[in-house]
Amino acid sequence: SYELTQPPSVSVSPGQTARITCSGDALPKQYANWYHQKPGQAPALVIYRDSERPSGIPERFSGSSSGTTVTLTISGVQAEDEAEYYCQSADSSGIYVVFGGGTKLTVL
Amino acid sequence: EVQLVESGGGLVKPGGSLRLSCAASGFTFSTYNMNWVRQAPGKGLEWVSSISGSTDYIYHADSVKGRFTISRDNAKSSLYLQMNSLRAEDTAVYYCARGEMATIGPFHYWGQGTLVTVSS
Numbered sequence: 525s526y527e528l529t530q531p532p533s534v535s536v537s538p539g540q541t542a543r544i545t546c547s548g549d550a551l552p553k554q555y556a557n558w559y560h561q562k563p564g565q566a567p568a569l570v571i572y573r574d575s576e577r578p579s580g581i582p583e584r585f586s587g588s589s590s591g592t593t594v595t596l597t598i599s600g601v602q603a604e605d606e607a608e609y610y611c612q613s614a615d616s617s618g619i620y621v622v623f624g625g626g627t628k629l630t631v632l
Numbered sequence: 633e634v635q636l637v638e639s640g641g642g643l644v645k646p647g648g649s650l651r652l653s654c655a656a657s658g659f660t661f662s663t664y665n666m667n668w669v670r671q672a673p674g675k676g677l678e679w680v681s682s683i684s685g686s687t688d689y690i691y692h693a694d695s696v697k698g699r700f701t702i703s704r705d706n707a708k709s710s711l712y713l714q715m716n717s718l719r720a721e722d723t724a725v726y727y728c729a730r731g732e733m734a735t736i737g738p739f740h741y742w743g744q745g746t747l748v749t750v751s752s
Contacts, residue, residue, distance in 0.1 A: 614736070
C-alpha cells in the first residue's frame, strides 16, 4: 500500500525556521495537504494543494513541492506552533487518501 | 459557520456493531464530499472512508472494507458510518471531515471526534 514518509520529530528554537518534509512516490502527480494537531484537539488544515494557505493561517506557514518530496516551512517559529504535523495526499489513482505518520514539532 | 458534530461512539465488544453520525451545518451539505478519519490512542491519523455529495462515489480503506459502510442523508445534512464486526484495532477517535465539492480532499473542516472503544 502507498505510504507517505515524514521525520518523527523536528526541533527548533523560537524565531528559527522549521522545515518538515514528506516523501511519496505519487507526490509528483497528487497534491499534498498539511494539518497540525495540538493535544486533545482535532486536526486543522494549514496548507493545501502543496502551497495554498487557508484563510486565518499565518503567513509564516508555507508549502513547496519538488519531485517526490513536499515541504512545510514555518518561518519565525513561535511557541504556539508546537504540535504534531501531518501531510496528506492520495495514491496514484487519486482515490485512496493517505496520511503521513506525523512529525512532532518541538519549540525549544 | 461550518460545524460538524459527531455522535454515536462508545464501548462495544469485539464482533459488535456501532453506527456513528455526523451532523453538519453552515454549508450546503449535498454539494460536498464527506469523509471519516480515525486516530487510535497515541497514534497518527488514518483515513477510513469517503463519499461524494451525490453518493456516486464511495471509497473505504482496505483495513475496514467489508466491515464499515459510509452513507449520507442530504435531506438531514448528516453523514454516517456503520461499523460491523468491530475489532480491538478499530479503537480510535473517529472524526468527520469535509472535503471539497470536486475532490475528496483537502479536509478544510473537522468535527471534534467521537471515541469508539472495542473491548471485552
